[in-house]
Amino acid sequence: MKLRFQFLFFLLFSLNLFSQELLPFVENFTKSNYNGDNQVWSLTQGGDNAMYFANNHYFFRYNGVKWERYALPNKTVIRSVFAYQEKIYCGSYNEFGYWIRENGVMRYYSISKDKDFFKDSSKNEEIWKIFEINGAIYFQSFNEIFIYNEKSIKRVAVPFLISYCFVIDSKIYVASVNKGIYLFNGKDFTYIEKWGVIANNVVHSIDKNSDEIFIFTQKNGVFVEKNEVLQAWNHPINDALKSEVIITAKFYQKDKLIIGTASKGVYIIQIDSGEYININRNNRLYNNSVLSIAVDKENDIWLGLDNGISHIEINSPFRIFSDNTGELGTVYSIASTPKGYLLGSNHGVFTYENKALNIIPNSQGQVWNVAAIDGTFVIGHNDGTFLYDFKSYRKVNSLTGGWQLKKDNYQDRYIQSNYIGLAFFDDKNDLSKHKRLNTVYRPIKDFVQTGQNEIIASDSYRGLFKINYDDNLELKSYLNLTQKNSIKNDFGVKIFKYKNDVLYYINSEWYYLDSVTDVLKKYDLFNQNFRNINEVIPIDDSSFAIIKEGLFYIINQSKDKFSWKLIPKKYYEGKIINQETKIFKFNNQYLINLDDGFLQFESSKNDFTNQKVEIEAYLKGKILTNEARIPNNQSLNLHFVSEYFGNKKSTLFYKLNNQDIIPLPDGKLILNNLASGKNRIEVYFTNGFEFIKTDEFTFTVLKPWYLSFWMVLLYFTLVGGILFLYYRWNKIRYQEKIKLKEEELKHHREIMELEMEAENKLKLQDYEKHILEMQVQSKASEVAGKSLSIAKQSEMIESIQRILEEEKNINTVKTKIKKAIKSNAINQREWENFEKNLIQSHEEFVQKLTNTYPELTSKDIKLSIYLRMNLSSKEIAPLMNISYRGVELHRYRLRKKIQLNPDESLSKFMLNL
Incomplete structure (x- = not known):
């Protein structure tokens, strides 16, 4: 028994050693992010809202989207930066000057060059601090102060070794090394006698809060002057600080103090209440050694570390609880207790009270649900159902995997959904007694009562079921609604009760149930506003949350419009639990379970802030002006730069050439394969109801070189020349063809x-x-x-x-x-x-003769034939059986018939006919 007690004591003690706090969001930047050196000696915010850093051999500019790295011409170590008006003053080894942004690039101008300031005993000076009074810029090394007023530079030798100078109420306090503190009027140094108590201390900061001056020593804690009396700061943390090495400190608001240490990170202290948080490597910071502090326009904190940079959103309503040890595991359920929270995770049940995380003994295992009933907590555990009442943790029944526990709307009892169905508890004081719906043996994850003795339930995997039962919990009917309505894809059905309606999200569509016909009908209002979401998460009867395209929105309804309050992605990126994300609302606090803790924020403070956003466009590393003309087939890098870095920096959206509005969570966009012609990028943020345009950038993508004006002109010339040559060639060819044709015709x-x-x-x-x-x-x-x-x-x-x-x-x-x-x-x-x-x-002759002279007789034809045969009258006579004289007479008559002239020969006529 004693051994067991010692083990429990050791377990509780070890968890307390690694206890976590609800801390503000911290964004860490390592040298791999900004591609620089380790130490960040100084940092400041410029008038352009960008942050500037002195990082050993590099000077950095960060606008929330892009890191820009520069080096001094002489490549020396940079120790200090200070923003005043449009210039960023810079102090280095034997060098000081300022940077100005010109055409999207920081240009350096030396003030000390060719002034012979650094020689003889001053040849190894480094400018460790820069400040301003009445328009004059002061550059401070450990031995000298240089005063620059645009026209001249005054060099002041310091008769002692300086740690740092501090400006309070336009007075310059010079802290020596072990010789007290002096006032400097621009010429002389006056020792402050009343602060002699800290004469042997190294002072690393002096600041004022209300009417009190705080002096932060390196190793002896904090001293406070009030009513002309300097004494040790009467605060519980001061004893702890005396064992620390204070490097820097600063008030960032009234009664709010930051102290950076050499090995314990940073302390953020509320002066009036005495509360404080310590942010260090164990919980948020990347490095425990804080070298410099700056406060931006949002009153958020920037830390220059011995290795890296941290941005603490101290004024954000968001607070994060993360267990870096891995003891807590993934959180599935949260319940509020009088002293804190009760957390159910896959590692068991944990209490979070007084900034300490402790596991409840014997609760190890998967916990799905923690529900409060009259100050007692019912735990839905993988091993059964348990009760916790701050005194004991005990198992009350063997119902495993209790996902939800809800009060019956019609009777004084509770209903639990678990691995094997639904269980009913008639006595809330005795959960060991329960009744189950007979024959319903399937894992039911979510359910809602839609009437007396009627429940709509969803399976842990797929399906939506309508269950009817009688007063004795005997099953009357069990209807698969998705099957009845022919919905094939019914995986991961969400049941969502909103106001007086019960809705069902199935396969990216919203439905409601006609209870008479059991027909699932589409719900137009939600389908118009909340289609294709990843998840819907109930909060209360008037609000809920959705996850869409990786972004988390809190939804509230105002009349017929929905308000979409966007939670910045940086607070939960990579920590959302798919299908198990829940929102727990306690008083005015929202808690979202994460895979290593939870996110807490005040709903009333998550307001939208109008912000100025500028679009910076870069082509091959060079910034472009609006209406720029860029070559074709080039990648255009667009940076959407907000004036804020913290909670006020809303998630942005962009629209290209009147297309759909698209989320832009990281503020960067690379455009490729842009069409030739004029293009317009518009950037928006949302106030929950509408998208507000805040800036735009227009540019023209030139046509490819082969489609440029001169090339097109060349093309026309070439085509014209080719056409002309073709015309000439065709003409010559045509002429040749004509000639050839003529020759051919000839x-x-x-x-x-x-x-x-x-x-x-x-x-x-x-x-x-x-x-x-x-x-x-x-x-x-x-x-x-x-x-x-x-x-x-x-x-x-x-x-x-x-x-x-x-x-x-x-x-x-x-x-x-x-x-x-x-x-x-x-x-x-x-x-x-x-x-x-x-x-x-003589047929042809006869035919021609008869056609010509149809009046001829057969004897005339015979005579004509004999004449054609060139026979004489004497030869013809016996052939015609007539006398010679008869032939002559017949020839005479034939001449008459054919009307032959007397001079023509009748025989020759017949031959030629």
């Missing part, structure tokens, strides 16, 4: 003439041949006729000779001779055949 004509000539010759030859053939035929006919005649005559002569030889009787001879003559004469048929052949052999 040759064709010649060929045609030759062909016609040849054809004519052929025709003439054919004609002559035809004439010859006709003549041959005529001669053949003539020969045939003569041959026939000769043959007949020969036969007749032979017949007569034979009669004469055979017959002796004269009468008989006469008779036989007559008979022979008659028999050997050409018969009529033979003549007809002869005439027919004669006509056929």
